[in-house]
Amino acid sequence: MSHEHPLLSKTNPTTAPTVLQVTGLNVYYGESHILRDVDLSVAAGEMVCLIGRNGVGKTTLLKTIMGLIPARSGAIAFGGKPIITQSSDQRARLGIGYVPQGREIIPRLSVKENLLLGLEARRDSDRRKAQQAIPNEILELFPALKAMLPRMGGDLSGGQQQQLAIARALMGRPQLLVLDEPTEGIQPSIVLEIEAAVRRIIKSTGISILLVEQHLHFVRQADRYYAMQRGGIVSSGPTSELSNEVIQRFLAV
Ligand SMILES: Nc1ncnc2c1ncn2[C@@H]1O[C@H](COP(=O)(O)OP(=O)(O)OP(=O)(O)O)[C@@H](O)[C@H]1O
Ligand SMILES: [Mg+2]
Incomplete structure (x- = not known):
């Protein structure tokens, strides 16, 4: 799915170019x-x-x-270019795919229609080329969805909806996939399925992933972690160096 992709090659993270850079970011809700x-x-x-x-x-x-x-205040750069003044649609077209917490599948649309909504994130010329078809690469990443294309999104289980939400984000061919708690409220066996799908995505596409996650097993699949407390990053490093203290402080294990 990514042979045209400028950042395709599976590169060593220590020497790979930075895809996303967030610097000195401050955000308020009202006065908070x-x-x-x-x-x-x-x-x-x-x-x-x-x-x-x-x-x-x-x-x-x-x-x-x-x-x-x-x-x-602060800066956000994607592929080396500042994006802080860009709209969310523009950021999606630049190549950031997003799966929000709670998934946001459209229940009254079929699985196929939900997937096609993901094309909205493509640049116009690419969207026309895509011709409203679901690429095999995406169905291969999520075999469970293949048999369910005509089903209503709302009839899928929570785990299936999560896989659909991730697959929909991939329809936009992102360079960076942002996932907010993809395993929240999902039974343990399905957590492992979603984890495996994310591993397959990284292996087969070489895209980058920024993930919010609570399951330690899943967290350990990541290359690096950042731990947040009261809106600030208080610890970060390779997940191979995740200490029990950090795990107990920051994960609800
Ligand atoms: N629309 C909003 N207006 C005002 N305050 C908000 C709003 N959304 C979130 N907050 C507050 O901002 C803080 C951060 O919320 P946020 O949803 O980012 O936390 P989170 O780390 O994602 O939590 P969770 O693990 O429960 O998903 C919380 O104190 C929350 O109550
Ligand atoms: Mg949250």
Whole structure:
């Protein structure tokens, strides 16, 4: 699905170019200071996990990256270019795919129609080329969806809806996929399926992933983590160095 992709090659994260760079980001809801001087980066082909307890600001950070909430100060660069003044639609077309917390599948549209909505994120010329077909690569990543294309989105299980939401985001051919708690409220066996699908995405497409996640097993699949507390990043590093102390402080395990 990504042979035209400029950042396709599976690169070493330490030398790979930076895809997303967030610097000194401050965000308020009214007078409440929610995000405090947040710095975060994601390299090409890298999977980065953001952890933290309920209400610390994880979703707010992802929404600000997507342009759904304005920043009071700070910078966001994608592929080296500032995007802070771009709308969320523009950011999607630049190559940031987003799966919001709660998934937001359209229940009264079929699985296929839900997937085709993902084409909205493509540049116009690419959208025309796509001709309203679901690429095999996407169906191969999510075999469970293949048999369900005519079913109503609302009739799928929570885990299937989550897979549909991720597949829909991939329809836009993003360079960076942003996932907000894809396993929230999903039974353990399906958590492993979603985890495996995300691993397959990274392996087969080489895109970057920024993930908010609570399941330790899933968190450990990431290359690096950032831990957030009261709107600030308080710890970060390779997930291979995740200490028990960090796990206990920042994950609801
Ligand atoms: N629209 C809003 N208006 C005002 N305050 C908000 C709004 N949305 C979120 N908040 C507050 O901002 C803070 C951060 O919320 P956010 O949703 O980013 O947290 P989170 O880390 O994603 O939490 P969770 O783990 O529960 O998803 C919380 O205190 C929340 O109550
Ligand atoms: Mg959240």
